[in-house]
Amino acid sequence: MAEKKLNYKNYLQLDKLLDCQLVQSKAAGNTVHDEHLFIITHQAYELWFKQILYEIDSVRVLFDTPAKTLDEGKTLNIINRLGRVSLILKLLTDQFQILETMTPLDFLEFRGYLSTASGFQSLQFRLVENKLGLQDDNRIKYNQQHYRGVFCAHADVTALEDSTGNPSLFKLVEAWLERTPGLVKHEFNFWGKYRKAVNRWIDECWLKPALAEEDPIVRETRMLEYRKQVETFESIFDPEKHQVLVERGDRRFSHRASQGALMISLYRDEPRFHQPFHMLSLLTDIDSLMTKWRSNHVTMVQRMIGSKMGTGGSSGYHDRYKVFLDLFNLSAFLIPRDFIPPLTSSMKRRLSVLSHEQLDEVDAEYQLDISDDETDDSGICPHSNTGNDVTDIENGMKEVKVTFDLKI
Numbered sequence: 001m002a003e004k005k006l007n008y009k010n011y012l013q014l015d016k017l018l019d020c021q022l023v024q025s026k027a028a029g030n031t032v033h034d035e036h037l038f039i040i041t042h043q044a045y046e047l048w049f050k051q052i053l054y055e056i057d058s059v060r061v062l063f064d065t066p067a068k069t070l071d072e073g074k075t076l077n078i079i080n081r082l083g084r085v086s087l088i089l090k091l092l093t094d095q096f097q098i099l100e101t102m103t104p105l106d107f108l109e110f111r112g113y114l115s116t117a118s119g120f121q122s123l124q125f126r127l128v129e130n131k132l133g134l135q136d137d138n139r140i141k142y143n144q145q146h147y148r149g150v151f152c153a154h155a156d157v158t159a160l161e162d163s164t165g166n167p168s169l170f171k172l173v174e175a176w177l178e179r180t181p182g183l184v185k186h187e188f189n190f191w192g193k194y195r196k197a198v199n200r201w202i203d204e205c206w207l208k209p210a211l212a213e214e215d216p217i218v219r220e221t222r223m224l225e226y227r228k229q230v231e232t233f234e235s236i237f238d239p240e241k242h243q244v245l246v247e248r249g250d251r252r253f254s255h256r257a258s259q260g261a262l263m264i265s266l267y268r269d270e271p272r273f274h275q276p277f278h279m280l281s282l283l284t285d286i287d288s289l290m291t292k293w294r295s296n297h298v299t300m301v302q303r304m305i306g307s308k309m310g311t312g313g314s315s316g317y318h319d320r321y322k323v324f325l326d327l328f329n330l331s332a333f334l335i336p337r338d339f340i341p342p343l344t345s346s347m348k349r350r351l352s353v354l355s356h357e358q359l360d361e362v363d364a365e366y367q368l369d370i371s372d373d374e375t376d377d378s379g380i381c382p383h384s385n386t387g388n389d390v391t392d393i394e395n396g397m398k399e400v401k402v403t404f405d406l407k408i
């Protein structure tokens, strides 16, 4: 039998694709014009969800190598695909506008025909959430209902189990960040150097100006700001405090992975960190757009049915739904460029993509910097680990006791 010639129609299976808009109001003999748009919009969403899943799955495979190391030759692929997911999500957040051309009254005309069907039953949406790494504990139940309760078909249940059973993108990224070069203590010891730099910055830019302030009211305000900074950094320097925040859901990454993310952000100008930094930015974009999706969806729902579903998972205002929450909060731990510890020549080499000759030149340039830099990595300087006791500072100001635990 002669093989059927491939053409536009059969390649895209258009017969099937364009024949699956079953307008319920029409079937009931009471055609409502806007139901067609309602179906097409949802189907377009589901097709794009399918593409997002396809991309996330492929990125998970690129990360999850048997050797548990990321092949740097693949990072461009990862960036390209994450960028694609981000653009699709952008399109999906905007796409609600088309459905909003339907008025609430138009919707009301066919709403009854939808019976018990609801977006809450979108399997692919749950798979996207799970594969990105949304934890069950962070979900807010809608009408006391767990999302899994609406899926009974064996294939759906298996797909959901698979989506939570295999490492999520979050877990893979976390493991990758934990391996960031420069974290090892006996090598570059980023953490020791960073702590020392933070102490210097807080001392020079927060404590000293506060103490020099003559007006007692302004001084007290500045001291409060200073203490706030100390407290913020304490939460990242003290692994136990970090763990408490993880358990509370306010932090997600392991302590080590947070250090990796911070190191990449601070040294993003180094050639070998360009792509990792780009990757972290794209993950933040994806999270941000998922939040926007929820927010745009709930706004549209309110407009259509006046529902008060803002307290449910769809509200979009909850940090609980941000998978890469730590990447958003990273900015709280950045320090000005002038305070960033200089790289040692060996670290500069590791993060370089230069030729041997060029590296030798860099070496010569960095020779001077490292002598000063590698002498003390304890991180113990102005804010010693016994705490900062600023007692009776000028005009009998109250004693300030701030413990800045530098042990790790």
Ligand code: HEM
Pocket: 041, 042, 045, 046, 099, 107, 118, 119, 120, 121, 122, 125, 142, 297, 300, 301, 304, 305, 307, 309, 313, 314
């Ligand atoms: C007139 C338009 C829409 C209305 C009135 C509407 C209404 C709702 C409502 C009330 C819920 C809460 C759960 C429930 O009551 O079952 C919900 C959830 C949901 N809807 Fe829509 N929706 C609309 C359009 C869409 C579109 C276009 C999509 C695209 C796929 C969508 C996807 C979802 C998803 C995934 C959920 C679950 C969200 C979560 O639990 O976080 N909805 N929707």
